[in-house]
Amino acid sequence: MSKLLYITANPKNCVKLSKGMQIGEVFLEEFQKVQPDVEIEQWHLYEMDIPEIDMDLLYARAKLSFMGYTKEQLSETERTKLEQMHALADRFIDADYYVFVTPLWNLGAPAILKSFMDCLFIAEKTFTNTENGPKGLLTDRKAIHIQTRGGIYSTRPMAEYEMGDRYLRKALEFLGLDLMDTVIAEGMDHFPRMLPEIMAKAKEQAVKAAREMAIENVHIE
Template identity: 65%
Template structure:
């Protein structure tokens, strides 16, 4: 059975108040129609229990990777942090499809997304070091980003200032994932009268992306 991890990055719990979640629900409904047996799990990053990249976690990584320490040599706090990080990465790897639903805040994604991605960069699990540089190991995974934007970032002077989608795509591709074309709804703050049209177009693209992703096989 295929598994899809649906990752929401928005503190708004009510779907009616979150345009990104509304678009995401269209994706999920369409995907279920294409793959009725898929297992879908939602991780809300604002409630997910995950370690932060603090001093203890930094030292734990360094001690285990190149300082010759073993897990039992770490402090209790270091051991707790690194164990949680590896557990999160291990669970993440068990999924086949990934959908990230985020808003753009102040030119980028909410900071909690970066904190989450920090937990996925684990050498030997999600990437490895090769003679010509790092290589991603998640080559059998498919990913999609659904993003809502208050302004216009696809063209014009704001285009080079959009760092949310750009960073997420780069991170996932670094880990080896096949990342689909981003589905976005933009201009939601600039053109409030056009919101119904903007949302309808984004939902249609989300449904198309779901049908395309569902038809792409993964190695299970």
Template identity: 55%
Template sequence: MAKLLYITANPKGLSKSKGLQIGEAFLEAFRVEQPDVEIKKIDLFEADIPKMDAELVSARGKIGGYGYKLEELEEGERAKYLAMHDVADEFVDYDYYVFVSPVWNLSSPPVLKQYLDNLFVSGKTFNYTPNGAKGALSGKKAVHIQTRGGLYTNTPMAELECGDRYLKIALSFLGIDVLDTVVAEGFDYFPKQAEEIVEQAKMKARETAAQMAKAVLTV
């Protein structure tokens, strides 16, 4: 049975979030292709995700750079280090990933970066090789559903958008096959056309869901 992890970074909730509504259309279409898929939802605004604070940075450095053993860490360091691994272990256990987030100030909500920081675990999600770092999650599939108030596609603003670009870079670094982003944009420019923009994005989301569900997973 395939497993899909649905990760959202929008505090508005389904009734008010255009992105989450598009995301639900994606999930519905995916289930048509894979009725038995196991789906878990993570709301990053509700989840307890470790922050990359002084204790966690210290723990990572001690173990990764100085050869400390887990039991040699201070209590707070050890707890946060284990919590980071719990997040990464859960992520690795899935085959498909769907990220849903808006553009906030040219990037994504901070909680998404906080979550991604927990996924960069040497020996688990990537490995150091003589030729540089190499992702360990090859064969898995991911897609990003992103809503934008402004207009970025084929405009000078495209170079300023950092949320989708960073997510794609991060996931690709881990070896994941990243599909084209489902974008709904221009809500601030065309507020009266919001419903039409959402419906068009839902169509794209359904098409992308079918594409991802039919794609062959490789190891």
């Protein structure tokens, strides 16, 4: 059975309060129409215990990568945090499809998303280093980002300042995932009277994207 991992990074963990999650719900509903047997697992990052790269994790990774330590030689705290990071990455790897729903905050994504993505960058698990540079190992998987923006960042003068969608796409591409075009709802704060129109357009894009993702079955060895 295929699995879709639905990941939200918004403290407003309520569909009624989150415009992004409203669009995300439309995506999920359409996806399930095409693939009714798909397993959908939802991760709300603000409700999860996401390990952060602190001093313990920095030293744990350094000790194992180039300082000659074994896992058994790590401190209990270092070992526990490292195991939490690997466990989260293993759960992520287990999916076939990924849907990220995030807002654009202060030019970037919520900080918790960066902490989450940091947990996925594990050499020889999600990427490997080759003679031609790093190569992502999470191939044959599809992902899409649904992003909400208060302002207009798809055109100048603000286009060059958008670093939320740009970061997530580059990070996922680095890991080997196949990225679909981002579904964007923007200008909601700048043009509140146009909110119904903005949401309708984004939901229409989400439906189209869900159909496209669902009909392209993926197979993971």
